[in-house]
Amino acid sequence: PTGTTVDAHGDLxxxxxxxxxxxxxxxxxxxLLDTTDVRRRCRAYRAALPHAEVAYASKAFLCRAMxxxxxxxxxxxxxxxxxxxxxxxxxxxxxxxxxLHGNAKTPEDLxxxxxxxxxxxxxxxxxxxxxxxxxxxxxQRVLVRVAPGVDGQTHASITTGTDxxxxxxxxxxxxxxxxxRRVLAEPSLGLVGLHGHxxxxxxxxxxxxxxxRRLIGLMxxxxxxxxxxxxxxxxxxxxxxxxxxxxxxxxxxxFANRIEVAVHDECxxxxxxxxxxxxxxxxxxxxxxxxxxxxxxxxKNTTRRWVAVDGGMSDNPRPALYGAQYAVRLxxxxxxxxxxxxxxxxxxxxxxxxxxxxxxxxHDLRAGDLLAVPCTGAYHHSLASxxxxxxxxxxxxxxxGVARLLVRRETEEDLLRRDVG
Ligand code: LLP
Numbered sequence: 523p524t525g526t527t528v529d530a531h532g533d534l535x536x537x538x539x540x541x542x543x544x545x546x547x548x549x550x551x552x553x554l555l556d557t558t559d560v561r562r563r564c565r566a567y568r569a570a571l572p573h574a575e576v577a578y579a580s581k582a583f584l585c586r587a588m589x590x591x592x593x594x595x596x597x598x599x600x601x602x603x604x605x606x607x608x609x610x611x612x613x614x615x616x617x618x619x620x621x622l623h624g625n626a627k628t629p630e631d632l633x634x635x636x637x638x639x640x641x642x643x644x645x646x647x648x649x650x651x652x653x654x655x656x657x658x659x660x661x662q663r664v665l666v667r668v669a670p671g672v673d674g675q676t677h678a679s680i681t682t683g684t685d686x687x688x689x690x691x692x693x694x695x696x697x698x699x700x701x702x703r704r705v706l707a708e709p710s711l712g713l714v715g716l717h718g719h720x721x722x723x724x725x726x727x728x729x730x731x732x733x734x735r736r737l738i739g740l741m742x743x744x745x746x747x748x749x750x751x752x753x754x755x756x757x758x759x760x761x762x763x764x765x766x767x768x769x770x771x772x773x774x775x776x777f778a779n780r781i782e783v784a785v786h787d788e789c790x791x792x793x794x795x796x797x798x799x800x801x802x803x804x805x806x807x808x809x810x811x812x813x814x815x816x817x818x819x820x821x822k823n824t825t826r827r828w829v830a831v832d833g834g835m836s837d838n839p840r841p842a843l844y845g846a847q848y849a850v851r852l853x854x855x856x857x858x859x860x861x862x863x864x865x866x867x868x869x870x871x872x873x874x875x876x877x878x879x880x881x882x883x884x885h886d887l888r889a890g891d892l893l894a895v896p897c898t899g900a901y902h903h904s905l906a907s908x909x910x911x912x913x914x915x916x917x918x919x920x921x922x923g924v925a926r927l928l929v930r931r932e933t934e935e936d937l938l939r940r941d942v943g
Contacts, residue, residue: 534853534894536813537920542854544918544925545815545892551833551915552815555583555899555928557591558921559811564595567803570778577621579759579804580606582900583812587919587928589613598641600759600802604634611638621756621802623667625689632657644717644756646690651704651711658710665717665756666691666705668698670736674724674760677844682758683720683733690718693736702744713750715797716740719758722805725770727777730757734784742792756800757781763809765897766849772806805900812899814838814915815853816877818891819869826880827864829887834868835875836909838895838902842874850878854892858884866893870910903929911937 528534534541536556545552567576577598580589584606590613592599598619601607610620620640624631625647632654635643644665645651654662667690672683682689691697698716705713720733734757745751761772781799789796816831840846850866861882868875877895906914913932918925 528851528853528857528894530856532853532855532857534813534851538923539920539925541813541815541894542892544920545817545854548916548918548925548927549931550815550817550892551831551837553837553898553903553915553917554813554815555808555917555919556811556813556921557587557919560588560591560808560899561595563807563811564592564597566774567801567807568596570774571782571799571801574799574801577619577756577800577802578807579802580610581904582804583808583902583904583917584609585903585917585929586613587926588808589615593619598800600804602631604628604631607631607634607638607640617641621665621800627653629653629657636662642714642754645701645705645711648701648704651701651708655708655710661710661712663712663714664705665715665754666698666701666713667717667719668693668737668740670718670720670733672720672729672733672736674721674729675726676721676723676760676762679844680722681720682722683718683729693740698740699743699747702740702748706748706750713752715752715754715756717756717758719756719802720760722760723762723765724760725762725772727773727780730760730777731780731784733757734781735788738785738788738792738794738797741797742788742794745792745794751795753795753797754800755785755797756802759802759804759806761803761806763805763897763900765809766847774806807900809900810897812897812902814895814898814902816893816895818887818889818893820889821887827862827887829864829866829883829893830869831866831877831893832869833912833915834870834877835872836868836870836912837906837915838868838877838898839905839907840901841876841878842872843905848878848881848895848897850881850883851894851896852884852887852891853894858886860885869912908932908937913937 602624669690685692864883916931917929
């Protein structure tokens, strides 16, 4: 794994560069992204499923350089707002490889997607069928988002495959079949397939397999009812990453194999042509390539050892939102022993602003020390806020032994710019 091992001198390296030196040079908090690792993972996904379309879910992390990297690597792009679309457009991302998602697309989102001629729009409500139908000039290719009734056994806030959540049309209630009927009746929309994303940080390949089988079952019913064979099947993303040392890697080879078998089996059973498969990993491509570096601002020994750092829930709300756990490492000086438990907290005015509870850190940790938190490449920068008027951290890419600033630190001037009262 990249970015997670620290040697006896306290050196954490990304590529060949010492992270502590980068933190001194670019300031803290600092979000580093090992783009060599991101490229390697893009290639691994494409190689594992050579006939499938791999679309990067840009909500995990997006900036112009990332969009360019994804385009270079031959992946498609999943966007879910006019804003994400604007980033893609600004680097000339091939529009036919863009998919627009979202359960509450605004007229601006839809108009921006149509103006750019994106490849596909994924329909998530009956209202959207009408709204899109009224806006389309020529014809727009669409997929219908289906909730296949599969529980991926992940945190409730990132579960999307079950019936009782806001995304898609449940399969079990007949809502999905009805949405398909409605789309087929709308002359300006060309239905090309079904979509089912069952959630995020999912480990069990069996859940993806079950969802795939159910979606193909619906494709067979659509063929029987309407005489239409849909050429595409998009099974979403959601592949888990090892968040803590010792967590298992997602079994990509096993996933690829079992999904291909499931698709072929079910299609054969129903006498369907095999559709083109799309997968949409976000986290799995970027999470482990990211490291965040903080500087300790204060150590307070009261009921426990509280270690406060210069960032927190504004750059990483995931512990507060999902109970996410992180490893924390001292870098920049030799690790001293023994370790003692520390609760690493942020600078924000909330007691829930905790980055890691009771993690082992050197007994003599002090203000000024640098702490590195691995596995922060996905849903960190993209979820960041300006809470307490704290500027968002910069994102620094490391590739081929060179550090390159992708997103600069947010300044007070930036923070004041929108305040026009
Ligand atoms: N496709 C669709 C339609 C999605 O909604 C998502 C993620 C993905 C693909 C990619 O899922 P991934 O491969 O990244 O798991 N903020 C949460 C995660 C939210 C996921 C939203 N949708 C977190 O920090 O855990």
